[in-house]
Amino acid sequence: MSPLLEVNNLTTSFPGAFGEIPVVDDVSFSIDPGEVLALVGESGCGKSMTALSILRLIPKPGQIKNGEILMAGRDIRGLSIPEIRGLRGHEISMIFQEPMTSLNPVVTVGKQVVEAIQLHERVDRAAARARTVELFERVGIPDASDRFDVYPHQLSGGLKQRVMIAMALSTRPKLLIADEPTTALDVTIQAQILGLLRDLQAETGMSILLITHDLGVVNELADRVAVMYAGRIVESGDRRELLLAPGHPYTEGLLKSNPALAQPGQPLPEIAGVVPPPSEWPAGCRFANRCTRAFDVCERDVPVRSQITPTQYACCHAVAKEQRGG
Amino acid sequence: MEDWMISNLVTVGLLAAMVGCVFLIRRSRLWSEAAVELWKRRPIAILCVSLYLAVAILDSIFWVGGVDTGEDVVSAHEAKSVIDRLFADARERSYSSPFADVEFYGGKALAHPGSHPLGTDIIGRDVVYLALKGVRVAILIGGLTSLIAIPLSLLFGISAGYFGGRVDDFVFFVMSTLASMPGLLLLIALIMAMGRSTLSICIALAVTSWVGFCRIVRGETLKLREQDYVQAARVLGVSEVQIVLRHILPNLAHLVIITFVLTFSGLVLSEAVLAWLGVGVDGSWGQMIDQARSELSRDPVVWWNITAAGSALFVLILAVNMVGDAVRDVLDPRTLRERS
Numbered sequence A: 001m002s003p004l005l006e007v008n009n010l011t012t013s014f015p016g017a018f019g020e021i022p023v024v025d026d027v028s029f030s031i032d033p034g035e036v037l038a039l040v041g042e043s044g045c046g047k048s049m050t051a052l053s054i055l056r057l058i059p060k061p062g063q064i065k066n067g068e069i070l071m072a073g074r075d076i077r078g079l080s081i082p083e084i085r086g087l088r089g090h091e092i093s094m095i096f097q098e099p100m101t102s103l104n105p106v107v108t109v110g111k112q113v114v115e116a117i118q119l120h121e122r123v124d125r126a127a128a129r130a131r132t133v134e135l136f137e138r139v140g141i142p143d144a145s146d147r148f149d150v151y152p153h154q155l156s157g158g159l160k161q162r163v164m165i166a167m168a169l170s171t172r173p174k175l176l177i178a179d180e181p182t183t184a185l186d187v188t189i190q191a192q193i194l195g196l197l198r199d200l201q202a203e204t205g206m207s208i209l210l211i212t213h214d215l216g217v218v219n220e221l222a223d224r225v226a227v228m229y230a231g232r233i234v235e236s237g238d239r240r241e242l243l244l245a246p247g248h249p250y251t252e253g254l255l256k257s258n259p260a261l262a263q264p265g266q267p268l269p270e271i272a273g274v275v276p277p278p279s280e281w282p283a284g285c286r287f288a289n290r291c292t293r294a295f296d297v298c299e300r301d302v303p304v305r306s307q308i309t310p311t312q313y314a315c316c317h318a319v320a321k322e323q324r325g326g
Numbered sequence B: 001m002e003d004w005m006i007s008n009l010v011t012v013g014l015l016a017a018m019v020g021c022v023f024l025i026r027r028s029r030l031w032s033e034a035a036v037e038l039w040k041r042r043p044i045a046i047l048c049v050s051l052y053l054a055v056a057i058l059d060s061i062f063w064v065g066g067v068d069t070g071e072d073v074v075s076a077h078e079a080k081s082v083i084d085r086l087f088a089d090a091r092e093r094s095y096s097s098p099f100a101d102v103e104f105y106g107g108k109a110l111a112h113p114g115s116h117p118l119g120t121d122i123i124g125r126d127v128v129y130l131a132l133k134g135v136r137v138a139i140l141i142g143g144l145t146s147l148i149a150i151p152l153s154l155l156f157g158i159s160a161g162y163f164g165g166r167v168d169d170f171v172f173f174v175m176s177t178l179a180s181m182p183g184l185l186l187l188i189a190l191i192m193a194m195g196r197s198t199l200s201i202c203i204a205l206a207v208t209s210w211v212g213f214c215r216i217v218r219g220e221t222l223k224l225r226e227q228d229y230v231q232a233a234r235v236l237g238v239s240e241v242q243i244v245l246r247h248i249l250p251n252l253a254h255l256v257i258i259t260f261v262l263t264f265s266g267l268v269l270s271e272a273v274l275a276w277l278g279v280g281v282d283g284s285w286g287q288m289i290d291q292a293r294s295e296l297s298r299d300p301v302v303w304w305n306i307t308a309a310g311s312a313l314f315v316l317i318l319a320v321n322m323v324g325d326a327v328r329d330v331l332d333p334r335t336l337r338e339r340s
Helices: A047-054 A081-087 A109-120 A125-138 A157-169 A187-204 A215-221 A239-244 A249-256 A296-300 A317-324 B003-027 B029-041 B043-058 B082-086 B127-163 B165-179 B183-194 B198-225 B228-235 B240-276 B285-295 B304-331 B333-339
Strands: A005-016 A019-031 A036-040 A063-071 A092-095 A175-179 A207-212 A224-229 A232-238 A305-309 A312-315 B062-064 B079-081
Touching (some): A019 A036, A019 A063, A036 A047, A036 A215, A047 A207, A232 A249, A296 A317, B029 B304, B043 B127, B079 B082, B082 B127, B240 B285
Parallel strands (some): A036 A207, A092 A175
Antiparallel strands (some): A232 A312
């Protein structure tokens, strides 16, 4: 089966004081039709920039420097402005972290969804309205037809996020990018939204690129996982494999610092230090200065992929050394 | 077509636009709630402004004939408004004090004794009539200037804020250049260059007053451009023009209304200043005040002219400012959130 989206050697950079600073560096991954890929990492590691690169919406003066982004075989980098506009929303949709600010405050929520529908399809107002109410019902908004004429500030955060999902799905996209879809919501609503996304994915057969820092969310929704650190993918694999047997020390650290696994009375393990800003990323392995298993090579050479299983790989010198039997 | 016919057409158009606005406000819950709230806060000020508007509209509908002008052949062919007709036979020969029976200087009997609540001016025109005639001029100046200045600042402000870069540089250059010139001098120079008509005075006032609002619009657009819902619209494939029309402009609407109301009173005052300097519009309160300058040094003093013009101006400005203040309170997103 050919992948729906294929990203090869994507590099996105911003001009800095001392030359280009790549915030996304040589990133490759692919998503099959109907697959949920989770892109995991700390704040500032380039997850959202990767997503915006796919839509060609990187804020100025950022730029895609290298690589190709193939959506159903077409390279997005070569598309004209009208073509990319047709692709946005129609084939790739996105939902955002902040449902509070993602809806226009002066337009009723129903009208916003109707406009999204009419943007890519020639349907009359009544038909678009009927479909909006149907979508509202589908995403679990109670009293859907009454909520059509309601302004965003009259809805709760969870309901707003449902409206956002309805809007993103109104154009029947093949790929949904969910950028931290549950971070701003409280825990019970989080579970409902994740359940909803899972049901909708199963129903429509769309693919989801899930961007998150929450491994709990990954476990709920993802088929495969790619872990990002400082602009690079450091480990990738099937969800079960990766969560049960992480190869890269960074993934291991993330898993250990999950509060759900904390031992009562023991301090929560954490990864020492913070992600350095893009201008100060080290030359070799970017995780070396925070890694417990780092040795001399790590500071010098960029690690290459080491296959752990046929579907799982890690970019780590320590893993490579182990495999060589050292 | 003659001037008075154009005036009638414009008035009918404005009335239709007002009815349309009311219809639109009633259709949108957000706006109709705001309107009700506004009425609750400042009923007297709103009534005052409506009264002024009504007088201005009555003074803008003209037709020829139907008035007994005696032997005056010229005036029989002049178009007259409703207000003109109400005061058609109230002429005296010279000054009369309020409710007087005889002339102020000389003591000759008046043609219409006791019928001038605010007296008459030097050529015997009723001061109430003059003050009422000033309403139309004031509203014309405030309204027409705003109609020129606000679209101008919206166009420049939004394009500067939204597109940034070269466009922003250009707009900022124009704004800084205009702002660096003394406002009053520029005004007078523009009026001299274009000739002294109501339209040219409005254009001159608009050119000197759009910069402030343009700055506000630019700043607000810069903020709105980065909002998540604008980003969400881009993700959905909405074009830039559509984003400006559907997301930026409606979110600027409250600013437009607030600025309109607040600049309106400022513009009426500026016209008074211009009239005092001798470049105002004919029949304005500013001109009445200007003429009353010499009357104040007469003995006994002629005080009713300046009092009438001054209080008519004062009440309009005060009422408009109070309404403007309430509009700001009602439309401010923060108070909006408190209410819901």
